[in-house]
Amino acid sequence: MKEYFEKWAKKKVWWDWDNYSGIFLLFLIIIEIITGFSLSFYYEASPEGSNESLRYIMNSLPYGWLIRSIHYWAGHLIFIFLSIHIFLKILKKKFVKEYVVEWSTGVGLLILSVLWFMSGRYITWSQNSFWEITTLSEELNELPILGKYIRLFIRGGESVGSQTLTRSYVFHILFLGILFSTIAFFHFKSIINRHTDTSEVSKKSFALYLIDALIIMFFLFSLLLVFSVFLPVELPPPADPYAVPEKIDVFWFIYPLYKFYTLIPKHIFFIHRVLIFSIACSIILLSFSALPFIYDEKKKYLANFLHIFFLFFIILYSGLSLLRVFL
Amino acid sequence: MNILAIAYIFFLMPTRIDSCRICHGGETFSYEKSVHAHLFSCKECHGGDPADMKKTAMSPLKGFRKLKNKREIAIICSKCHSDVEKMLPYGKFIDELRIYKTSKHGISLFEKGDEKVAVCTDCHGVHDIKRVNDPFSSVYPFNIPFTCARCHADKEYMRDYKIPTDQFEKYRSSIHGKLRLENKDMRAPACPDCHGVHGALPPQTKNIHQVCGKCHEAQKLYYEKSIHKDVEGFSECASCHGYHDVSKPRYQIFISESGCLKCHEKGSSPAKLAEEMMNMFVEAENSINSTIALIEKARTKGFEVEEETIKLKEAKGWIIEGLTVVHSLNLQEVRDYCQNAIVISSDIMELVRLKLIEWRDRRVMLIINIFIFMLTAFLLILKRKSIKGGQDV
Secondary structure, X not given: OHHHHHHHHHHOHHHHHHHHHHHHHHHHHHHHHHHHHHHHOOOOOOOOHHXXXXXXXXXXXXXXXXXXXXXXXXXXXXXXXXXXXHHHHHHOOOOOHHHHHHHXXXXXXXXXXXXXXHHHHHOOOEHHHHHHHHHHHHHHOOOOOOHHHHHHHHHOOOOOOHHXXXXXXXXXXXXXXXXXXXXXXXXXXXXXXXXXXXXXXXXXXXXXXXXXXXXXXXXXXXXXXXXXXXXXXXXXXXXXXXXXXOOOOOOHHHHHHHHHHHHOOOEEOOEEHXXXXXXXXXXXXXXXXXXXXXXXXXXXXHHHHHHHHHHHHHHHHHHHHHHHHHO | OHHHHHHHHHHHOOOXXXXXXXXXXXXXXXXXXXXXOOOOOOHHHHOOOOOOOOHHHHOHHHOOOXXXXXXXXXXXXXXXXXXXXXXXXXXXXXXXXXXXXXXXXXXXXXXXXXXXXXXXXXXXXXXXXXXXXXXXXXXXXXXXXXXHHHHHOOHHHHHHHOOOOOHHHHHHHOHHHHHHHHOOOOOOOOHHHHHOOOOOOXXXXXXXXXXXXXXXXXXXXXXXXXXXXXXXXXXXXXXHHOOOOOOOOOHHHHOOOOOHHHOOOOOOHHHHHHHHHHHHHHHHHHHHHHHHHHHHHHHHOOOOOHHHHHHHHHHHHHHHHHHHHHHHOOHHHHHHHHHHHHHHHHHHHHHHHHHHHHHHHHHHHHHHHHXXXXXXXXXXXXXXXXXXXXXXX
């Protein structure tokens, strides 16, 4: 049965999509960096100027709307292709010990992508982002010992204000950018090292991959243009510290986590839910990144269980996240 | 209840000797929640001797009074409420009794001896009197229409007075009632705002525009310039807008039987003038509605239309002002206002159209770009095939 499945899967074109989705991601990140760099010329990181500068970019700056819309949509597409990428990598068991560097750096890149996206949301300094960062820092404050320091670190002071925005901005364009590039370097280096075959056949395969990558790039550009023209990003309402919104729209990719968090009672035996949630997330992430060490082909039952468990976990998680987008 | 009262006295307030509280537990509890609770005791209103633990505490010899008479109640309340020294710290008026005596209620009570009319305690409560700004007070701005309705909507109670009892129902369904009771909008009037607080009187026919004009000042000024002002028997604002059932005026009022046609014959020159005015407003309103639709269209295409929306408010403002000016019945003036609204609305429409043209250009640009991308991708696919073919060989 298993042999039949693998044989069938190898025949299909989509079987190679674990690599193609990676190329998609690489292009999207390059687009994000280029458009983000362009936007940074006109963006002003202050509570008063943030919304105004975005308004200027969207309405007065020639093609500003296009650059910002591409930046916005590329950010969202990253998470769709990330889900596909992770799913296919697990399906193809690209987490065994042989792939330990790619896998662990990949998990790191996943976490950094989420933080990168969230910091990008915060610097729009909209009503939603203001209250999201307020609530998040307030909840993290409940963590024992470290809580108040984390809160202070996120806010840059006692209250959410200009310091918080400056921090988010520095994180978004500098800190996370450098960290992401460093980890991505090791991720790609490990992939390149695996393919250091200089034979003629390999060179031809490389040329084929390059052409595929170019086709993907043109496809992506078209997709982003269609999104940007027909669904241009709207200017969110500016932050109002005196008006508490009825609800906060959480970033769709972390929505299942958020929903899970809200389902936990506030205190369980005097322990705040944020601690329970943090421990649960840490265990899942650690076991996820340590999968190459846990997974052992010789222990058949455990290996099959882990394979199926993480496969279903990714399907369920991505499905729930996408449901949030469409519902 | 008495056991509770005793427990209250002995365990919570052991130093306070007040014989009234031992027997009148219920009254004591409601009194403790009132605004007067920490200012004075039962004795101030009822007299008697609270230090006397026997029934003789309620002896008339000790100044006890039952306060069954409404006139007595009004006088007892005014003992403090007409005292400058006592009221000064609270910034209260001291002429409530004097004003009350000029009201329908006061005249009936003091001159005709009618004990059914409302006196202080009927509106403010008996022992549990709360501050006017306490949301649980019966005279709190959002509660007062219900308080007035307790008597004025009671057909049985009002039978002798031969006045309608549907005012509350009409008010509740009126624009004023909906705003005050449903939207909790303090700007909308409730009963005392038109009829007076303690000096409650029905506004006379020749005073109605003064009463309505307290809030609708501009309308009042224009009305005073109009020909309607000097028409005998014309019930001012109420003739067109109604009394308690004031509804949001629609343009139909110009041509409806309940509006202008109530007095003017269809086809007559005043009726034609009214129709012309209505047409002007409808035209201006239609122009604004078309602009709104266009703005919405541009908004859904991702364009910033904040400035246009603000400008459109100016156009709407001209219509609102025009609807005020209409009370003067000056056709030329009304035309000017409507024309201003149309001009502004058309200017905005032009601006929005330019944005929609830009959107069309965006789409054209998109099609050209996608065509170039797809063509390049197609050529790349061909190249790929040729390389793959060579590799297979």
